[in-house]
Amino acid sequence: MEVLNISNLNFKYTGAEKKTLSNINMCVNEGEFVLICGESGSGKSTLLKMIKTQIRPDGEESGRIKLFSKDIESYTEKEKACDIGYVFQNPDNQIVTDKVWHELTFGLENMGCSLHEMKKRIAEMSAFFGISSWFERNTDTLSGGEKQKLNLASVVVMKPKLLLLDEPVSQLDPVASMEFMQILRRINREFGMTIIIAEHNIDGLLEMTDTLYIMKNGTMQDSGNVKDVLRRSSIFLSGNVPAYVSLHRSLGLNTEVPLCVRDMKMQLRKYYNKKGTFIDTYGKQDNIIEKDEEIPETAVKVKNVYFRYERKSEDILYNISLDIKKGEIYSLLGNNGSGKTTLLKVLAGIKKPYSGKVILSSKKLAYMPQNPQTLFVKNSLLKELLDISDNMDDINDILEKLKLSECSNVHPYDLSGGQQQRAALAKLLLTRPQIIFFDEPTKGLDMDAINDIGTIINILKANGITIVIVTHNIEFAARYSDRCGMLFDREITCEGSPYEFFGNNDFYTTQAHRIGREQFGNVIFEKEIADICSMIEK
Amino acid sequence: MSGFARLHPISIFLFYIMVIIGTVICTNPVISIISFMAAIIYRIVLKKAMVIKEILLYLGIVVITALFNMILSHNGQTVLFYLNDNRVTLEAAVYGFSSGIMIASVMAWCRSLSQDFTEDKILYLIGNISSDIALILSMVMRFIPLYKRQSVKVSEAYGVINDNENENIADRLKNKLRVYDSVLGFAIENSIDTADSMKARGYGCGKRTMFHRFSVNKTDIVYIVLIAVELFIYIFSIKNSTASYSFYPVIDKINMEKNYLIFYVSFAVMSAIPLIEEIKWRIKWKYLTSAI
Numbered sequence: 001m002e003v004l005n006i007s008n009l010n011f012k013y014t015g016a017e018k019k020t021l022s023n024i025n026m027c028v029n030e031g032e033f034v035l036i037c038g039e040s041g042s043g044k045s046t047l048l049k050m051i052k053t054q055i056r057p058d059g060e061e062s063g064r065i066k067l068f069s070k071d072i073e074s075y076t077e078k079e080k081a082c083d084i085g086y087v088f089q090n091p092d093n094q095i096v097t098d099k100v101w102h103e104l105t106f107g108l109e110n111m112g113c114s115l116h117e118m119k120k121r122i123a124e125m126s127a128f129f130g131i132s133s134w135f136e137r138n139t140d141t142l143s144g145g146e147k148q149k150l151n152l153a154s155v156v157v158m159k160p161k162l163l164l165l166d167e168p169v170s171q172l173d174p175v176a177s178m179e180f181m182q183i184l185r186r187i188n189r190e191f192g193m194t195i196i197i198a199e200h201n202i203d204g205l206l207e208m209t210d211t212l213y214i215m216k217n218g219t220m221q222d223s224g225n226v227k228d229v230l231r232r233s234s235i236f237l238s239g240n241v242p243a244y245v246s247l248h249r250s251l252g253l254n255t256e257v258p259l260c261v262r263d264m265k266m267q268l269r270k271y272y273n274k275k276g277t278f279i280d281t282y283g284k285q286d287n288i289i290e291k292d293e294e295i296p297e298t299a300v301k302v303k304n305v306y307f308r309y310e311r312k313s314e315d316i317l318y319n320i321s322l323d324i325k326k327g328e329i330y331s332l333l334g335n336n337g338s339g340k341t342t343l344l345k346v347l348a349g350i351k352k353p354y355s356g357k358v359i360l361s362s363k364k365l366a367y368m369p370q371n372p373q374t375l376f377v378k379n380s381l382l383k384e385l386l387d388i389s390d391n392m393d394d395i396n397d398i399l400e401k402l403k404l405s406e407c408s409n410v411h412p413y414d415l416s417g418g419q420q421q422r423a424a425l426a427k428l429l430l431t432r433p434q435i436i437f438f439d440e441p442t443k444g445l446d447m448d449a450i451n452d453i454g455t456i457i458n459i460l461k462a463n464g465i466t467i468v469i470v471t472h473n474i475e476f477a478a479r480y481s482d483r484c485g486m487l488f489d490r491e492i493t494c495e496g497s498p499y500e501f502f503g504n505n506d507f508y509t510t511q512a513h514r515i516g517r518e519q520f521g522n523v524i525f526e527k528e529i530a531d532i533c534s535m536i537e538k
Numbered sequence: 539m540s541g542f543a544r545l546h547p548i549s550i551f552l553f554y555i556m557v558i559i560g561t562v563i564c565t566n567p568v569i570s571i572i573s574f575m576a577a578i579i580y581r582i583v584l585k586k587a588m589v590i591k592e593i594l595l596y597l598g599i600v601v602i603t604a605l606f607n608m609i610l611s612h613n614g615q616t617v618l619f620y621l622n623d624n625r626v627t628l629e630a631a632v633y634g635f636s637s638g639i640m641i642a643s644v645m646a647w648c649r650s651l652s653q654d655f656t657e658d659k660i661l662y663l664i665g666n667i668s669s670d671i672a673l674i675l676s677m678v679m680r681f682i683p684l685y686k687r688q689s690v691k692v693s694e695a696y697g698v699i700n701d702n703e704n705e706n707i708a709d710r711l712k713n714k715l716r717v718y719d720s721v722l723g724f725a726i727e728n729s730i731d732t733a734d735s736m737k738a739r740g741y742g743c744g745k746r747t748m749f750h751r752f753s754v755n756k757t758d759i760v761y762i763v764l765i766a767v768e769l770f771i772y773i774f775s776i777k778n779s780t781a782s783y784s785f786y787p788v789i790d791k792i793n794m795e796k797n798y799l800i801f802y803v804s805f806a807v808m809s810a811i812p813l814i815e816e817i818k819w820r821i822k823w824k825y826l827t828s829a830i
Contacts, residue, residue, distance in 0.1 A: 140680065
């Protein structure tokens, strides 16, 4: 049965010059798992909002949207609210009430459900989601992943026939995001609920997807079966594909597109192992360069630091010692709750350790919080920067360097995620810091925006600025840092250059290393595997 | 949770309204003392040794009110002594003492009230009148910690930028204002999402119902009837001037006639409801756990 049919949909925001959506056609069948991907600004969120009519943005529209072969406008408000569920990107903002139970019942209350019916549905939902024990908790005490799970549960409890999700995992850490995807998979497989999800980070989703749509600049580039579309059009996604897909593309293999690390690993074995060469040219190269240089001075020195939030609470940091050299990019990795952010705050002097010492080479520090919005106070980017410095030359210089010159009069909240990150950074750079601390700089960004940040960090490094990053993003840490450290059980358990660090890890490592490790040794980027393979070809 | 707090919010609400208003309206010292005793014993049963500080505070209030009234009020016939040529009378002392007990018992009841009458019960009662007002309250309770946390984050981030050790009051004020500005912007921008999320889940589609987990049982009905009977006797006694009592010019005698006794005893029984319920619950619990 056809759940959704969109024909010739066009949309232009009020006051905008260009169409955000042009000529979109879509047809979704019952029980289908649909993934719409594309970089930020490609119009995927707008498309979802067009389907969920209650939150349609203002603008000119044309075209038809049919739900179960009936025009979507012919449904009553109640029917539309129930039949189409919508989960938003930000886990915090979509929570309405203070208690978990109230949040779960909110939609049902709006529908005028009877008490008995509400109790039954909530009991069912809590059991399915495994959240029964949170029932009495305040929504404020939940972690990001738990919040998003609650948001999903409180939408699914209304029994939607079509579930729309707008980048639901982009704000979550990898573990929580995998967990969330698995729940989606269960909802789809066990109940046959039709799901449309928009996401730019598609690793982990590909395996459960039936139909893939690729959007670019408001148009539908391609659609169809996942493997076919990836083969034909993964180029439109530029960097936003997982390593196994891009490796498959760059090797030009004529085989089925792999949808997980395993598939690619098997293909490599099959097509490149029989030629019998084991090449280990990569690896220790970065160490050799280091030995030639003289030892740089230390920028951040941490000596036996202990930290806890309250006198009677547990230690968050326990006997941590750390040396970060001047002009180095240091990445701190680790699980959620391992104390990474706390350590960063201790380094930046926001929190004081109860024992031990933090010695910094310079007093000129900058701290980039997880949410760049934290640094915005004014109603335009230019005013934000004038808040820090009066020197227009400096401001123009920085705007240019960070590719923000065109948006100096835009309200900071109206910038895209990547631009917000750069805008906040521009503000910090005006204070001419010598050491910059970044808390999750890649959170919620697409690959292009992440690479922009990486490039900027490298430029800063070239200017002798020391950079300390806390991140969940393994690929980012491998690509851009000089050294990585892993925080586990209140301690830094391993530390080293990306090759030493990821090359020695088996599980906590880049996708390329997981794909190629057993065959080619210490490779951590897909480009290296591609190079080795092309050498084998010759 | 106390045994009394397990009852239906309506019973709890009616009880506290009756006992607090009943204590305040009536000047009769017998009623004040009954109310005070009931309140204190309930506090002791609930909080055990933790309550000692609290009781000292109540006694302090009684003593201070009595002293103040003795010094400030010079009515009454029985002069105890003269202070700076002013009469200090027995009547003023007793009146102050009685009012002190009244104030202390209202305070003690309010403490128990805040413990027994939790936020979900308040929301339930308000929601019965208007579920929209209840929702707004619930949203406010959600926003307060959210904005508080955001303001901590903002001041932390700014603390690193201007790490100025010798900043003056003007600088500090400017920083505070900046934090306020930033959180305000954050609140306004992000509440658009919240509004969308509410619309998406059908807010405003029609009449709302309200989820709750309370049910009225037999005990509730018994207590509600008991409170109603007490209310009836109370009003009747006031009309009958059985409840009235005067301290000036001479202290009235404590009357122990039949209709007076009914007034006192009915008030005492009503005031003991939470205590009875708590003890009943404990005995039941002990009995039940002994079977595990």
